[in-house]
């Protein structure tokens with residue numbers, strides 16, 4: 001099975017923490033040159049130096065706030081003017097929790113901008129290079145809420161479904177160029193995002209952290225939270241030549257929590 005990403009260039013978004021950081025590490029370990037996108041320049045600099053580089057790769061970064069499409073466009077254009085990108089990992093912070101009936105128009109607009117407009121803009125910028133290379137992997141980090149909406153994540157549920165529809169449509173158009181588009185649907189994964197969601201529940205329900213965590217893990221057949229590395233392993237496979245016939249798929253990586261076939 002060909003899993004090497006040697007001589008492949010990857011843009012990894014939201015890669016200073018959590019799932020995005022784990023994906024950057026895994027892609028670098030497989031030999032890819034990684035260009036990291038996120039807001040925190042201090043962390044970006046540090047991570048670029050720490051990423052594995054056993055295949056003599058050069059890693060780089062761009063500071064980009066995904067709530068500002070013009071700035072993100074300038075950043076990705078500065079990358080694709082120099083090199084062709086083979087792998088794009090669309091990933092950013094999740095929308096704030098809360099019941100959908102209480103969500104403001106602003107919250108919906110921000111989420112739409114960060115998750116749909118930015119993914120579209122990045123894809124449009126990398127697609128010409130992927131076509132030239134005859135190799136493309138667009139991987140979107142979404143959520144299992146694509147299959148079954150999650151309680152208290154109203155805006156997130158709505159926007160994830162939109163991303164999944166966007167991705168499926170794109171996969172129908174790009175498959176003919178050997179450019180695949182797939183979604184990873186993480187379950188509860190140990191990151192800052194999960195920590196914050198647990199803390200919100202603790203406050204809202206005036207209960208203890210252990211109790212909240214137990215209630216959550218009881219619903220997972222594997223009886224534990226996932227690790228960012230477990231999501232990253234699937235991303236690295238989807239990015240590799242070995243995943244050549246996987247296209248337009250939404251793959252839950254959730255310890256079996258999602259109750260649909």
Ligand SMILES: NC(=O)c1ccc[n+]([C@@H]2O[C@H](COP(=O)([O-])OP(=O)(O)OC[C@H]3O[C@@H](n4cnc5c(N)ncnc54)[C@H](OP(=O)(O)O)[C@@H]3O)[C@@H](O)[C@H]2O)c1
Nearest residue numbers: 014016017018019038039040065066093094188189191193
């Ligand atoms: N963890 C879970 O249990 C879980 C489950 C299902 C789905 N997900 C989804 O998977 C994605 C990643 O989750 P995670 O847990 O790894 O999140 P996380 O720990 O909060 O990390 C988010 C990453 O995105 C970057 N980011 C956030 N806002 C940004 C912005 N406006 N512009 C550019 N970069 C931004 C952050 O870096 P900077 O702060 O440096 O910008 C960070 O690197 C999210 O969409 C999340 O909702 C997570």
